[in-house]
Amino acid sequence: MRIVAVTACPTGIAHTYMAAARLEKVAKTFGHEIKVETQGAMGIENKLTESDIRQAQIAIFAVDIEVEGKERFHGVKVIQVPLQDALKSPEAIFAKIQR
Amino acid sequence: MPQNSDISTRFVFDCPLASGLHARPASHLSEVANQFLSECRLTNLRNGQVANVKSVLAIVAADVRLGDRCELDTSGTDQQIAFDGLRRFIEKDLPRCDVPLAGIAEFTRSTTPPRLLELAKASCIFGTPVSRGLGRGKVVILRRMPLPSSLEAGNGVSPQHELERIQQAIIAVRQRIGEKLKYSLTPTGTAILQADLAMASDVFLVEKLKEQVLRGMSAAQAVVGVGEFFIALLQKSESEYVRQRSSDIEEICLQLLGEVHPSATPVAIVVLHEPSVLVTETLAPQQLLELDRKWVRGLVLEHAAETSHAVLLARSLGIPTLAGVRNGRVVLREGIEVVVDANRGFVVPHSSLEVQRFYDREQKTLERRKAAHSTTAKHLAVTSDGTRIEVAANVAAGEEVTLAFENGADSIGLFRTEMLFLGRDGAPLEEEQYAIYLAAVRAASGRPVIIRTFDVGGDKQVPYLKSASEDNPFLGCRGARLYAEHQDLLQTQLRAILRASVAGPIQVMAPMISSVEEMLEFKSAIEQAKLDLGQKAIPFASDIKIGLMIEVPSLAFLVEQLSAQVDFFSIGTNDLIQYFVAADRTNAAVSSLYSSSHPGFLRFLKQVVGQFRRAGKWIGMCGDMAADPRNLPLLLGLGLDEISVPPSEVHLLKREIGNLRASECISTLDRAISCRTSTEVDELLSARASERMAPLLSEELVLLESTSQTKEEVMQEMVDAFYIAHRTEDRQLFEEALWAREAVYSTGLGYGFATPHCKTDAVASDSICVLRLNEPINWDSVDGEQVRMVVLLALRNSEDGANHMQVFSTLARKLMNDDFRQHLLKFDNAPQVIMFLSEQLGIQR
Known part of the structure; x- marks a missing residue:
């Protein structure tokens, strides 16, 4: 499956990046292809392009704050979870997607 | 008596003040009521308490809190005028009557305890730390004196005579408060004194005193009895704030007692025999000196007396001190073990294991910080490529000298002596000055102390020097320009300085010199002082070094002439900049022009420092420009021999200097000089500052x-x-x-x-x-x-x-x-x- 994701936390110093690393790693074990955009203290990095989003079957928002540029995801199935879930049990997120 | 059912003289309002009608707003309200003949009554409809509005005490005792509905009525010959006046005051002025008392700019007051103490439910009592440090000991409450519980019965006194004595006592106490009010420098002090003043002649209080005396009591008995009555009355209040005001009335009654019966006024004698934390309202320096210093571990003052002599003394003795601890004597019980945390700003009972553990760890932290600190302090400031620069301290009082050296100062680069002349009725005598300079030079133990002769005028006015008012005081008679007219003061000061110079390397520096003539006059004044001392066979250092402050740009063009006359120079940037760019830094409209980053000013500095150094002269800088770490590359680039900064900045600057290379600083200065604007210079300095930020990891x-x-x-x-x-x-x-x-x-x-x-x-x-x-x-x-x-x-x-x-x-x-x-x-x-x-x-x- 092709997945896009966005991570964002209130201070944007640590958890945004931890969650991104975690999602990337676990997605691989599920055999998914994932691209994770981080919205942290350095601004938006690894930005999802229009074609990234168009080609994805699903978008995951692992966020504690509002996602910047939400309108980009119009027409894509989005599931939003608290960022902590991406740290705690990313497996559960992917299991949910497959169902 | 008119029957007071007339609707027009009744008025209902809700108390708009967050802390209720406490002593300060009550004193304003009673002041208004006292202008009228009518009886003015206030009824707190919440608790039914009725108060005579002419009495601060009665109003306070009515316990009016925020939002309490109150009724006001007046009755008497001028009831309508009284009513209108009070109503206007309550509607328009009362809501603004309780402006929070001003805090202390320099010392900020914290209000949250550390998380660990919060968890331990430790009750931290906050104050303003006015002398930093940590101290632990048992609470010793210094009551100035409690009201004596009984006095022998008055016998054979005439009530009329006693009444007169009470009236005279009230006048004397009011006068004394009035005197203090004249010299009150802060809005806080003024407001408190005004409330005291109102209380000292409170109609309710006077009425009660009269009543007691007419019953045959002596004036002293009446004061004690009435004091107890009011203390009991206020302590019955539901509001803690009002209960705590009982110490105010106790204070007033003690002062009255001191007038009517001086021998009945107890004097507190305290003998300490274990580590102690003194809790008191205010403290006279004398009181502090009488105590056995080795047991004084902390000081908790109720008054916010941040600049009192006792506070300065406590600071010089290194006693951790909190000021403005409201009701310290009420909340802290005699004999309990407490910690005065004057680094954070509170005092806390040292009762639970958690608090003990917290402060055992804190003790270690402070020791380690101090050890890290003194390593830097002991070393001279040297750039990473080996250029040395002296880091000296600016001080304004003898007490600061010790602090400066503790912080690692290499010397005293500027001892401002005008503080000794300000805020008093006459100039300090030679002996007083001598003692201060001697103490400073001894504290310096062999390190140089540059004493600047008094620098008043401009923004620093001294009443007894009675200088004519000037349209433009900064360009007028200030600094050394006053010396001709006040030779006597200068001579007194120079003699005191010369005498102290026997004890160590004192150097003397003249402020606000703009010509060689002035410098010659200053030097001959020193010769005169030497002559006088010599005639009296009083010893002094004949080779005392003489210097001047560079504050006026004209000096930059007199390098040769001045170098022949003067041993050393110190750049006073605060004035030099304002004279260089012709902009008054206190005038907001032009203050943006006033900047030490002005590229033209930097070029000027480079020229001045270079010329004096080539003439073989020692040159330092003691203005604000030197104290900003961002400017360090410029100062090192200039090749100054010394920078002199507030004691608190010495340590940081010394560390920062070690992170810089002198050779790079020279090119930074040149780049700054070729910038177009001050903003460009500031950007350059910011960039340099962030380059030398401490590393992420250490x-x-x-x-x-x-x-x-x-x-x-x-x-x-x-x-x-x-x-x-x-x-x-x-x-x-x-x-x-x-x-x-x-x-x-x-x-x-x-x-x-x-x-x-x-x-x-x-x-x-x-x-x-x-x-x-x-x-x-x-x-x-x-x-x-x-x-x-x-x-x-x-x-x-x-x-x-x-x-x-x-x-x-x-x-x-x-x-x-x-x-x-x-x-x-x-x-x-x-x-x-x-x-x-x-x-x-x-x-x-």
């Missing part, structure tokens, strides 16, 4: 053997590590920022790791701190597991943190990696941790 921030037992202790330990390393000066703010993040959800990320983090300017530079626990602890981690390793990330708000953020995000990602975590857990020492992290995160070392 051994002081790697704690591998932590014995902390809770999350709170870990946080405290890490914050303390920053404090020891001088990476934070405000631990409270830093800690709060960390806990604010923690409140969103725990930073325990699982796998035995936690990553507390925050963005705050409470830290001096972006930093990573690593802590490994001997015994794992709970961190409410996502996986419920205990935490073994804590990696703290602190980022400053204001800096452009892009570079460091890159490192932080890499670190965050790596922490998700099993190998990385396993590695981090197993190192034996700090250098290994730093080497590993630097490699992994791509930090150049």
